[in-house]
Amino acid sequence: SHSRSLHGILFAASRLGLQFPMRRWLPAEERIFKSWLRWYCRYRLVRRLQPLAQAAAGLNEDLAKSGFRRSVRSCRKRLVEARHRLME
Numbered sequence: 001s002h003s004r005s006l007h008g009i010l011f012a013a014s015r016l017g018l019q020f021p022m023r024r025w026l027p028a029e030e031r032i033f034k035s036w037l038r039w040y041c042r043y044r045l046v047r048r049l050q051p052l053a054q055a056a057a058g059l060n061e062d063l064a065k066s067g068f069r070r071s072v073r074s075c076r077k078r079l080v081e082a083r084h085r086l087m088e
Contacts, residue, residue, distance in 0.1 A: 025078075029070070032062045036075075037082050044083070055079055 025033060040055035056076035063070050 029063060029068050040079050
């Protein structure tokens, strides 16, 4: 059936770390995101901490603990984009 094949595609995409469709971040996700964005901005230049990888993994983990599913890749992308916006 159509819906079963769509579900299969979305499931495979999420296993590959792709985000389909682009879901808006909910307010609860935003709160978690903002605290990690602050951390990332503070430690961004401390290279031994691998701040982007650390922040993306931490954000992903905290979201999962709260029952949200986002790939580490989408967490990393969101952190980078948000920081660039802050720099403009």
